[in-house]
Amino acid sequence: MASLNVGNLGEYLREQRRTAQLSLRQLAEAAGVSNPYLSQIERGLRKPSAEVLQQVAKALRISAETLYVRAGILDEKERDELETRAVILADPSINERQKQVLLQIYDSFRKENAAEAAQAAEQQAHQSPQPTET
Structure with missing residues (x-):
């Protein structure tokens, strides 16, 4: 079941991935997650764990805490x-x-x-x- 924050997270991840000029496949490989799973996160269909968010943040070279806030795991x-x-x-x-x-x-x-x-x-x-x- 997706929360409202998950869609916001997915849009944000897609934007960050495009800014980094990475394909979905490249980011999935760098983060150590499957391509379909990352696609579902970007489309707001899956809520990733904090561990997955940390891996994605590291691959994108952005703050994991920012992703935690977007996912509703952490408040501002x-x-x-x-x-x-x-x-x-x-x-x-x-x-x-x-x-x-x-x-x-x-x-x-x-x-x-x-x-x-x-x-x-x-x-x-x-x-x-x-x-x-x-």
């Missing part, structure tokens, strides 16, 4: 967090200890901001609208 906020983490971990100018410290700081800021947002939402929910006088 999760993708942003994963991409930020990936950039930090891939930075060759800092050592492993520094990367871990930076990730801990990043996590603490995210938790702090989430807690503040939850508190603000709770306060707003408890404030009742003032009646107006006529």
Whole structure:
């Protein structure tokens, strides 16, 4: 059963494949999936696994997280967090200890901001609208 996101994913994959100037057969071979299966994904008839999406993304040289969002596996906020983490971990100018410290700081800021947002939402929910006088 195909979800709405699968069609969107298929159109996006087709566009990326054409931009990369790859035939369906070439992409299928590079991603290690069958040509008919990839065709069904592009037409929105199949929902691929995260593993297949990762293989296709690698073959297209695009972000797997972008495909996960398009397929409805990951939401936009999760993708942003994963991409930020990936950039930090891939930075060759800092050592492993520094990367871990930076990730801990990043996590603490995210938790702090989430807690503040939850508190603000709770306060707003408890404030009742003032009646107006006529």
